[in-house]
Amino acid sequence: MHETDPDPRKPKYYVTAAYPYPNSPQHIGHVRTYTIADVNARYHRMKGYNTLFPMGFHYTGSPLFAMAKRLREGDREIIETFTKIYEIPSPTQEKLKDPKSMASYFRDDIKKGMVEIGFSIDWRREFTTIDPLYSRYIEWHFRTLNRKGLITRGTHPVAWCPNDKSPVGVVDTQGDVEPDIGESFLVKFEKDGVFYATSTLRPETVFGVTNLWVNPKATYVRARVDEELWIVSRETVEKLQHQNHKVAVEREIQADELLWKTVRNPVTGNAIPVFPGSFVEPDNGTGVVMSVPGHAPYDYQALIDLKARYADSAEAGPFLQATNPISIIKLEGFSDLPAKDLIQKFAVKDQNDPHLEHATEELYSKEFHDGVMREDTGGYSGMPVAKAREAIVQELTKQGKIETLFELKNAPVVCRCGTKCLVHILENQWFINYGDPEWKKLAHKCLDQMIILPEEIRAEFNYTLDWLRERACARTVGLGTKLPWDQSWIIEALSDSVVYMAYYILSKYFAKDLVVFKKFEKDASKLPDAFFNFTLLGEGAVDRVAEETGVPKRILNAIRKEFEYFYPVDMRHSARELVSNHLSFYIFHHSTLFPERQWPKGIVANGFVLMEGAKMSKSLQNIIPLRQGIARFGADPVRVGVLATAELGQDTSFSEALATSIQERLATLLGQARKIGVKKTAGKSKPSTLDRWMISRLSYAVRTATSALDRLRVREAINITLYQIDNDVAWYNRRLGPNRPRSDNRGRILRRVLETRTRLMAPLAPHTAEEIWSRIGNRDFVVQSKWPEEEEIEKDPVAEQAEAIVRQVLDDTNEILKATGITPKRIAYYTAADWKWQVYLKALKAAEEKMRQGDFIKDVMGDPRFRSLGKAAADYAGKAIQQANQMPDEMRKSRIQDGVPAETTIFAEAADFYQREFKCVINAWKEGDQGISDPKGRARMAEPYRPAIYLE
Numbered sequence: 001m002h003e004t005d006p007d008p009r010k011p012k013y014y015v016t017a018a019y020p021y022p023n024s025p026q027h028i029g030h031v032r033t034y035t036i037a038d039v040n041a042r043y044h045r046m047k048g049y050n051t052l053f054p055m056g057f058h059y060t061g062s063p064l065f066a067m068a069k070r071l072r073e074g075d076r077e078i079i080e081t082f083t084k085i086y087e088i089p090s091p092t093q094e095k096l097k098d099p100k101s102m103a104s105y106f107r108d109d110i111k112k113g114m115v116e117i118g119f120s121i122d123w124r125r126e127f128t129t130i131d132p133l134y135s136r137y138i139e140w141h142f143r144t145l146n147r148k149g150l151i152t153r154g155t156h157p158v159a160w161c162p163n164d165k166s167p168v169g170v171v172d173t174q175g176d177v178e179p180d181i182g183e184s185f186l187v188k189f190e191k192d193g194v195f196y197a198t199s200t201l202r203p204e205t206v207f208g209v210t211n212l213w214v215n216p217k218a219t220y221v222r223a224r225v226d227e228e229l230w231i232v233s234r235e236t237v238e239k240l241q242h243q244n245h246k247v248a249v250e251r252e253i254q255a256d257e258l259l260w261k262t263v264r265n266p267v268t269g270n271a272i273p274v275f276p277g278s279f280v281e282p283d284n285g286t287g288v289v290m291s292v293p294g295h296a297p298y299d300y301q302a303l304i305d306l307k308a309r310y311a312d313s314a315e316a317g318p319f320l321q322a323t324n325p326i327s328i329i330k331l332e333g334f335s336d337l338p339a340k341d342l343i344q345k346f347a348v349k350d351q352n353d354p355h356l357e358h359a360t361e362e363l364y365s366k367e368f369h370d371g372v373m374r375e376d377t378g379g380y381s382g383m384p385v386a387k388a389r390e391a392i393v394q395e396l397t398k399q400g401k402i403e404t405l406f407e408l409k410n411a412p413v414v415c416r417c418g419t420k421c422l423v424h425i426l427e428n429q430w431f432i433n434y435g436d437p438e439w440k441k442l443a444h445k446c447l448d449q450m451i452i453l454p455e456e457i458r459a460e461f462n463y464t465l466d467w468l469r470e471r472a473c474a475r476t477v478g479l480g481t482k483l484p485w486d487q488s489w490i491i492e493a494l495s496d497s498v499v500y501m502a503y504y505i506l507s508k509y510f511a512k513d514l515v516v517f518k519k520f521e522k523d524a525s526k527l528p529d530a531f532f533n534f535t536l537l538g539e540g541a542v543d544r545v546a547e548e549t550g551v552p553k554r555i556l557n558a559i560r561k562e563f564e565y566f567y568p569v570d571m572r573h574s575a576r577e578l579v580s581n582h583l584s585f586y587i588f589h590h591s592t593l594f595p596e597r598q599w600p601k602g603i604v605a606n607g608f609v610l611m612e613g614a615k616m617s618k619s620l621q622n623i624i625p626l627r628q629g630i631a632r633f634g635a636d637p638v639r640v641g642v643l644a645t646a647e648l649g650q651d652t653s654f655s656e657a658l659a660t661s662i663q664e665r666l667a668t669l670l671g672q673a674r675k676i677g678v679k680k681t682a683g684k685s686k687p688s689t690l691d692r693w694m695i696s697r698l699s700y701a702v703r704t705a706t707s708a709l710d711r712l713r714v715r716e717a718i719n720i721t722l723y724q725i726d727n728d729v730a731w732y733n734r735r736l737g738p739n740r741p742r743s744d745n746r747g748r749i750l751r752r753v754l755e756t757r758t759r760l761m762a763p764l765a766p767h768t769a770e771e772i773w774s775r776i777g778n779r780d781f782v783v784q785s786k787w788p789e790e791e792e793i794e795k796d797p798v799a800e801q802a803e804a805i806v807r808q809v810l811d812d813t814n815e816i817l818k819a820t821g822i823t824p825k826r827i828a829y830y831t832a833a834d835w836k837w838q839v840y841l842k843a844l845k846a847a848e849e850k851m852r853q854g855d856f857i858k859d860v861m862g863d864p865r866f867r868s869l870g871k872a873a874a875d876y877a878g879k880a881i882q883q884a885n886q887m888p889d890e891m892r893k894s895r896i897q898d899g900v901p902a903e904t905t906i907f908a909e910a911a912d913f914y915q916r917e918f919k920c921v922i923n924a925w926k927e928g929d930q931g932i933s934d935p936k937g938r939a940r941m942a943e944p945y946r947p948a949i950y951l952e
Contacts, residue, residue, distance in 0.1 A: 001783070002120040004052040006565040013049035014566050015041045016501045017573040018582070019056040021171065022106035023067045025086050025625040026113050028654055029609040029616045032642045036606055036714060037573035038119045039643070042763035043709045045120070046787035052566055054125035054504040055114065057107045060480035061493030062164065062172045064099040066416030072097045085623055099479060103128070113626040117635045118766045120783075127507045129496060133517070135481040136524035137503050138496045140532040141593070142473075143484055145432065148592060151473070152433045157181055157406040158472045160242060160424030161415035167429070167472040168421055170581055171493040174414045178581055181423055182409040185393060187290060188401050189263040189272070194222065194229045196263050196274075197236075199285025199405060202364070203396065204389045205292040206267045207377045208328040213277030213289040213302070220253045220287065231258065233287025242424040243406060260315055266401040267378075273319045277302055279351055285407065293339060294325035295367060297359040300339040301351050329371040329385060338363055426472065430489060434468035434588060442591035443584075450587075451571075451602035453712050454649040457579060461603075464584040471495075494582055498589040501572070502536055505563045509555065516551050535559040537594070568598045576605040576649065604712055607651040609642050633659040636666055636765035640722070643714045643764070652715075665722055666768045669757075670775070676751050678777035689909060690735050691745045693803045696796035697728040698753055703790040705760050714764070721760045729753060731807070735913050751776065756788045801898055802906045805945060809907075810917065813949055817918075822951050826921040827914065830939035830948040831903040833927040835869065840880050840944040844896045847884035856881045872940070879943075903947065 006012070017037035020026060041053035070078045071093060082088045088096070096102040107128070114121060127134055145151050158167040159179030170178040185203045188195040189212060198212060214220065219234045225245050231253065232240070240247050255276070262271040279302065280289050293300040303323065310316040327336035334341050342363050346355035371385035380388045396402035406423040413421040433439075443465050452458045474489035481496055483489040510517050520527040531549050533539040534556060542560075546553045568590075574583055583603055590599050608615070611622040629638050637659045644662070646652035687695070701720050708716040729750065736746055754776060762769040762782045773782035809829065817824070832840075839860055846856045860866050860877040867873070884892060907924035914922045925932045927939040927948075934950070942948040 001781070002053065003122050003124055004050060006562050007050045008565075010048060010050040012566055012570075013041075013044040013051045014501075014568070014570045015044070015051065015053045015573065016504070016569050016571075017053075017055070018575070018578070019058045019497070019500070020110050021058045021061075021063060022103045022110055023063045024106060025627065026110050027616065027623045027625050028629045028638060028642060029611070029623070031117065031626055031638065032606055032609045032652065033573050033575055034114065034119055035117070035639050035642055036604060036648070036712065037571075038121075038639075039709070039714055039763045040571055040573070040604070040712060041120055042766065042783065043787065045783070046759065046762060046785065048786070052504075053119075053121055054507075055111075055119075055121045055123070056125070056127045056129070056500060056504070056507070057103070057110070058129050058493065058497055059100075059103050060129045060171075060478065060491070060496050062166070062168075062475065062478040063416050063493075064103050065478055066172075066418075068097055068099040068102050069417065071102075086625055087628070100130075103479075109627065113630070116627060116630050117639060120766075122508075124511060125504045125507045126511070127503065129481075129500070130479050131510075132521050132524040133506075133510050133527065134500075134503060136520070136527050137506065137532060138481040138491060139484040140529050141496075141499055141589075142491060143529060144593060145589075146485070150433050150436060150439060150592065152431050152470060153428060154431065154470070155425060155427045156429065156431060156470050156472070157243070157423050158426045158429065159408060159413065159421050160426070161417060161419050161421055162238070162242070163417050163419035164415060164477050166475045166477050167424070167426065167492070168413075168415055169472075169492060169494050170578075172416055172475075172478075173421065174416055174418075176577070177410060177413050178577075179413045179421060180409040181406055184285060184405050184407050186286060186403040186405050187396070188228075188230075188266055188403070189290070190266060191261065191263040194231060196231045196288050197225075197286045197403065198288045198290040199407075200290055202292075202295075202389070203402060204373070204377075204380070204385055204392050205295055205328065206265065206290065206392070207373075207380075208292040208294050208326040209265055209268075209272060209290045210293055210299075210303070210323050210326060211272050211291045212263060212274045213280050213291055213299075214255050214258050214274060215278060215280040215282055215287060216255045216259065216276040217278065218255055218280070218282040218287055220255060220258065221249045222251050222253055223247050223249045231288065233282035235283040236286045239405070239407075239422055242422055244425045260319060266396070266399075273323065275303075275306060275319075275323075277306075284411070285405070292326075292328075294327050294337045295329055295339050295363065297339045297342050297348065297356055297363060298351070300325060300337075300343055301348055301353075301356060305351055328374050328377055329367050330374055331367055331371050334366075338367065429472050430474045430483060430486065431470035432473045432495060433470050434585075435470060439588060439592055440465060443588045445596075446587050446591040446599045450600060453602065453604045454647070456649060457576060457605055460579045461584060461587070464580050465587070468584060468588075494585060497582065498585045499593060501569050502563070502567060502594075505566060506535065506559065508562075509559055514555070516555065519550075531556075536563055538564075568594070569600050569602075571602045571604055572600055573604045573606075576607050579605055604648060606648045607646065610651055610653040612655045613653050629659075634663060634666075634767075636768045637662040640666075640718055640765055644718050645715065647713055647715050662722075665726075666765060669754075669761075669768065669772060672750075672754060673772040673775040676747070676754060676776055678775075687745055687749075689799050689802055689906075690732065691749050692796045692799035694728065694732045694749050694753065695794050696800050698725070698756055699790050699794040701725050701728070702756065702760065702788045706787070706790070709763070717760075718764055721757060721764060725753065725757050725760075731803075735803075735806070735910075737913065737916055758782055759785055759788050797894070797898055798901070801901050805901065805903065805906055806910045806913070808945070809947055809949070810914070812946070813914075813918065816949060816951060820951070824918060824920045824951045826923065826952040827918055828923045828925065828933065828938070828950040828952070829907050830932075830934065830942045830950070831907065831924070831926045832942040832944050832947070835866065835873070836876060836880075836927070836942070837900045837944050839866065839873065839877055840884075841896065841900070843877070843880035843884040844887075844892050846881060847887070847892060848896070851881070853878060853881050853885075876943075900944075907947070 015037050017034050041051050045051045082093055096105055159181060161168050168179060170176050184199050184201055186197040186199055187203055187206055188197055196212060220231055221234050221237060223230055223237060225240060225247050237247050237249060258274050259276055262273050265272055280287060291299040293303045307320045310320055325337050331338050342359035346359045348355050368385050373380045373383045373388045375381045380391060393402060408423060415421055447461055473492055473495040474483050475492045478490055480490045483491055528548055530540055530545050534545045542553050542556050546556055614622060616623050640662045641654050641659045642652060701724060705717050705720045736744055758769050758772045759782060766783060769782050857874055857877045861874055904926050911922045927942045932939060936950055938948040938950045
């Protein structure tokens with residue numbers, strides 16, 4: 001049913017979602033992306049599009065290796081997870097110690113889960129990224145990039161696993177963390193020819209250094225770094241070695257040997273002391289930190305706390321009392337000591353106060369963008385801070401007083417093998433050059449033409465496209481495709497997964513068991529680039545390509561025709577966290593490999609799924625494997641559950657209570673289908689106002705649900721389909737009262753509602769929708785039916801206005817009964833006199849024309865009809881224009897268009913309803929009617945849309 005081939009009679013729609021990595025079962029947290037993609041695919045099929053939604057499996061990279069290795073080594077956490085959470089028997093776990101066996105096992109499990117939950121996938125196109133022909137395709141991809149000059153070789157900092165001796169990216173780390181490399185500076189303070197290398201992000205503040213901080217409990221080393229002697233933490237040694245420094249440790253030093261000594265500031269020449277700071281992290285930077293209390297809130301507070309702690313110390317006291325903040329940066333709106341100002345603003349109590357982080361972020365940003373160097377900063381005086389930073393780094397580098405150190409800004413980042421990652425300067429590594437200016441222009445042009453959902457993340461894409469530079473594209477370990485011109489490297493997992501969407505077109509033919517492709521499976525190297533150039537790019541003559549490849553012309557032409565039909569991808573579905581890598585790479589690679597007409601058309605990036613409001617975590621044991629969740633809650637409750645609580649850009653929360661409530665809601669709809677049954681009822685030939693209202697509301701539901709799914713506001717579509725329509729149906733049944741098959745259209749109308757509602761449900765809860773569709777007598781599948789369309793003729797503003805009045809008066813009456821405690825024997829409703837309606841409509845039009853209240857009253861009283869009514873007309877005119885001016889524009893326009901509703905008729909038809917609701921006699925009169933019963937004179941209080949009410 002979901003196998004899709006080209007059909008020139010229909011427009012196409014091509015949907016893809018991130019192919020899964022089979023190193024564990026999918027859990028409920030993974031399902032949101034795929035479910036949104038499936039909803040999108042199903043919706044477009046029902047809208048008449050020939051929709052393709054394929055799926056493959058991503059084996060490339062180190063995660064499978066790492067997982068299998070941990071299993072082989074008897075890692076307790078992995079064994080416990082596999083046993084308790086994934087419920088994998090021990091004999092089976094033995095088989096999973098081989099990476100490919102593990103991939104095959106979880107691939108099968110993931111595919112079963114996708115089938116069970118009802119993803120409408122064309123499985124004929126399934127492949128893995130280690131299939132020989134896929135590897136051949138990736139070789140073509142990389143040769144093309146290399147030919148365009150977009151692959152470079154050089155020396156660059158990369159995130160690195162010391163254990164695997166290989167670069168790492170997001171797919172190689174625990175928790176799928178993208179390593180973020182940043183540059184810091186090592187300012188060299190000196191004592192007796194030994195340098196204290198201090199790490200800082202703000203080298204311009206060296207003029208304001210009052211002391212250094214070291215951790216009193218850490219171990220430091222005296223080491224020869226290149227040609228100099230340095231003091232750094234023990235943890236720094238490995239970092240320096242990985243950044244092309246020659247390091248030889250002479251001896252270890254305890255912090256006590258460093259404290260309360262002085263060192264020389266390399267810029268000012270001042271002697272400054274070394275103080276204890278327990279907040280200093282030995283593995284961050286060099287474990288030696290320069291203190292600038294005038295411009296760093298953490299340093300200011302630490303100095304205050306230290307002075308209080310050592311106030312009575314004979315050794316430390318004199319040092320501390322002589323140490324005071326130095327002002328080096330002017331900042332408008334702040335005193336000479338901005339750090340002190342921010343400490344006071346945030347009412348910081350001590351070094352552990354969380355407000356310190358906010359104070360620091362605010363000050364660092366303000367000083368960088370708005371700060372100016374003060375007079376006592378030498379040749380940098382008067383310079384903006386941003387410019388001074390560059391100049392100081394340049395000057396101190398020339399003088400040998402500063403070095404560069406690369407750090408992982410989001411440390412700790414842990415490789416899947418369990419090793420903490422660091423930055424390594426990699427020589428002779430292969431990189432994709434995302435910094436190429438012409439390529440960036442193409443990528444931005446592609447992005448500018450794309451639909452991005454939610455739209456607010458477009459800025460994240462623009463930012464990523466701008467900052468991306470050279471990125472390591474190969475590894476030495478893991479599964480995957482070898483770099484075609486350097487077989488010692490394996491193309492890494494993010495680089496081989498950015499244009500696989502085009503391969504789905506090819507994979508259908510490769511998987512057909514066509515004899516012509518069998519020879520290439522045995523030796524994929526025999527499939528020349530000419531095959532891909534022709535089928536994917538239209539390059540070359542088919543006769544020559546057929547001769548070179550041995551593939552018949554009819555097959556080559558069929559593949560080319562199919563690619564031309566389906567490409568480009570209309571909507572790519574993935575997670576928002578991949579904007580900074582995979583999704584941006586996807587844009588880059590398509591913009592250079594394919595012609596502009598085949599660039600991607602759209603991207604959907606959704607947030608995470610939380611479990612009971614908390615992030616899913618094995619340690620919290622709140623992960624529910626997908627297939628267990630389906631067995632426990634049902635496929636449709638899981639589908640709806642991961643979509644129902646948030647729109648695309650937000651994180652959504654799944655819970656057992658939510659899934660149970662959805663189960664109950666869907667069961668209720670099945671119950672309605674059972675009641676309606678297969679047999680159709682005739683009912684009255686002419687629909688009542690209430691029938692027209694129900695159909696009009698249904699028409700509104702179709703319109704709003706369609707609009708929601710056009711923008712993939714799936715939560716809104718669920719709310720309309722499962723809840724809003726229920727509310728309308730409940731009101732319809734309540735208004736009709738007891739079932740009277742021969743005197744009302746209830747059966748016919750409710751069947752119409754349920755049929756339409758089932759079609760609206762089909763993309764969201766397909767299993768339930770098919771069951772309902774069958775129970776009410778349809779022999780085909782609802783998935784093959786058309787998406788409902790709003791019929792203009794069914795929109796009935798008069799009927800909707802009538803019901804709005806009935807409902808409002810019901811609410812008003814209940815409020816009065818609640819306030820008075822009366823049990824009425826009779827209720828009388830008085831509708832407004834005709835003259836009030838005339839004034840009211842006149843007021844609405846006057847408000848549209850921005851007429852002043854005084855002018856409007858004069859205009860009304862200038863009419864003899866109203867002047868004869870005297871003060872009553874003037875008073876009501878003032879009230880009417882005031883209401884009209886305060887009314888929302890849309891409501892005002894609608895009421896002008898609707899004119900005067902037949903309120904007398906409305907209340908006459910609703911009398912039976914009110915009588916059932918209030919269990920008393922109901923009368924309805926118009927103000928001014930002859931024979932009116934109005935013992936308390938309430939009729940004069942009647943207004944348009946708000947009848948007066950009398951209780952007896």
